[in-house]
Amino acid sequence: MDRRRFLELTGLACGGLALHGCGRGSDTPPGRTGTASALAPLLPEDVRGKVFVGHGDDAAACLEAAIEASGGLGFIPKGATVVLKPNAAWSRTPPQAATTDPALVAAMTRLCLKHGAGRVIVFEHTIDRPAAQVLAMTGIGRAASEAGAEVIAGSSQSDYVPLDVPRGRLMKRDTVARIVRDADVLINMPKAKHHSATELTLGLKNLMGVNWNRQAWHTGPDLHQYIADYATAVPIHLTVVDATRILLTNGPKGPGETADPREVIVSRDPVAADAYASTLFGLKPANVAYINRAQDLGLGVGDLARIEVTRV
Amino acid sequence: MVRRFLVAAVLLAAAGACLAAREDLVKIAPDRINAWRAVPDATVYARGDGIVDIYNGGYEVYTRAGVTEALRRMYAQGDRLVEVTAHTMTSNRAAKAFLGDRYRMEMKSAPPRGEFKRFATSGSGTTTAYAIEGRYFLTVVVYEDSAAARNQALGFVKVLEQNASRVR
Numbered sequence: 001m002d003r004r005r006f007l008e009l010t011g012l013a014c015g016g017l018a019l020h021g022c023g024r025g026s027d028t029p030p031g032r033t034g035t036a037s038a039l040a041p042l043l044p045e046d047v048r049g050k051v052f053v054g055h056g057d058d059a060a061a062c063l064e065a066a067i068e069a070s071g072g073l074g075f076i077p078k079g080a081t082v083v084l085k086p087n088a089a090w091s092r093t094p095p096q097a098a099t100t101d102p103a104l105v106a107a108m109t110r111l112c113l114k115h116g117a118g119r120v121i122v123f124e125h126t127i128d129r130p131a132a133q134v135l136a137m138t139g140i141g142r143a144a145s146e147a148g149a150e151v152i153a154g155s156s157q158s159d160y161v162p163l164d165v166p167r168g169r170l171m172k173r174d175t176v177a178r179i180v181r182d183a184d185v186l187i188n189m190p191k192a193k194h195h196s197a198t199e200l201t202l203g204l205k206n207l208m209g210v211n212w213n214r215q216a217w218h219t220g221p222d223l224h225q226y227i228a229d230y231a232t233a234v235p236i237h238l239t240v241v242d243a244t245r246i247l248l249t250n251g252p253k254g255p256g257e258t259a260d261p262r263e264v265i266v267s268r269d270p271v272a273a274d275a276y277a278s279t280l281f282g283l284k285p286a287n288v289a290y291i292n293r294a295q296d297l298g299l300g301v302g303d304l305a306r307i308e309v310t311r312v
Numbered sequence: 313m314v315r316r317f318l319v320a321a322v323l324l325a326a327a328g329a330c331l332a333a334r335e336d337l338v339k340i341a342p343d344r345i346n347a348w349r350a351v352p353d354a355t356v357y358a359r360g361d362g363i364v365d366i367y368n369g370g371y372e373v374y375t376r377a378g379v380t381e382a383l384r385r386m387y388a389q390g391d392r393l394v395e396v397t398a399h400t401m402t403s404n405r406a407a408k409a410f411l412g413d414r415y416r417m418e419m420k421s422a423p424p425r426g427e428f429k430r431f432a433t434s435g436s437g438t439t440t441a442y443a444i445e446g447r448y449f450l451t452v453v454v455y456e457d458s459a460a461a462r463n464q465a466l467g468f469v470k471v472l473e474q475n476a477s478r479v480r
Contacts, residue, residue, distance in 0.1 A: 028400065089368070091354075093455050095437030127368050130353040133386070137393070137455075178410075197369035215364045218371065249417065250368050255453060294356060306459035 047268035049301035051276045051309045054264040060107035065312040079118035080184035087191040088140045088279035090123040097247040097258045098261045100191045109147035120149040125209045160212040168229030175212040188236045192243040192277045194251030202274040203239040228293035239273040240287035241265035271300025337383035340398045340475040348387035356384040377408030395453040407444040441465035445476035
């Protein structure tokens, strides 16, 4: 099932719910989401729980090796529009480890284009502003452009469209960047780092940067559930976790202490990618509640015992 | 009619208080600090839960500590940048306690005894200076971790302290 079809189906599935108070904070009981169960499974069985880790000083080489080991980019149709979602939210430089390494974003762009993608868009809803300055400080703006990507910051509410979340337990409706909705493929490229509200910010949480109103999630009743719910409606085709350097304290923005695992984590399973990444901080997936919530929603494997890690 | 008038008066008073509070923070972090100029469109002012606009998920650390409002500004001189955040806290005591918390977190030791108003820390391409003046908690981030950056951060934060002492 392609991305547009998936989003169309989720929209159709929620059509009836809209008549019954569909929205964030709806009191619809978990599992009672009408036709949502009719949706096809998003994650193919053969990629569940499989994680590939590139290790070394050259981030781009780590990425290429891990992607090759994972079977390549065959899920990208020729001529497809691919959106890369790095963490480029903050006015921080790469050594501060609050944003995705620009070398990785550039390398991913080149790989997608080499594989036949028609268009690669690097998208972020920056938190600091102005967005142009943030993209310049992170190094992502220039690196991605030079590699052949379009770089777009969704700074206006008009850049976002309503999103139904029929499989969500708490969230039933939100917004998504129009560019992400209309893309064929979404590659999520989070920075692995500490987060004072959720312990860690990894791939699933990085999706907060494709919605418009982040504040509502933070001030709502259960941020972890929102994060997991949202991922049921925004399919991630590949997760690339930047763990070349990680932020250990004072996240999400820092500055704080850093460490250098020199790893790039690649997985088609967004939950397994996050579960493995949590171990780099001396944690277990259970310490990061949204990982378990996402597993409960069938988005992937969060149980380390069921995750197969291939190191390259 | 009287009721409507009262509601309008209360709303106007609240808006006035908000503007005055913001003005105080702008006096601490004005458009120019020595040769540094505030970057256009990079200023964020927030109160209460709105502080999420500045700290995103980290905002609760600040509100729990007693931060009631904050002003974030970025200053530029050529291609060099400095990030400044001025926070109003519920009391002088809250500001002092928060500075102590930051010291413990950054320096992994207890803060110095007696009069303790500022410190700086460096690493991973960053130098951060923290300071208090009355109920204001001030931070300065310089995007380098050299000795010169440390002096720059401390110099910057001292100017902010002086400005804050005038609006206490």
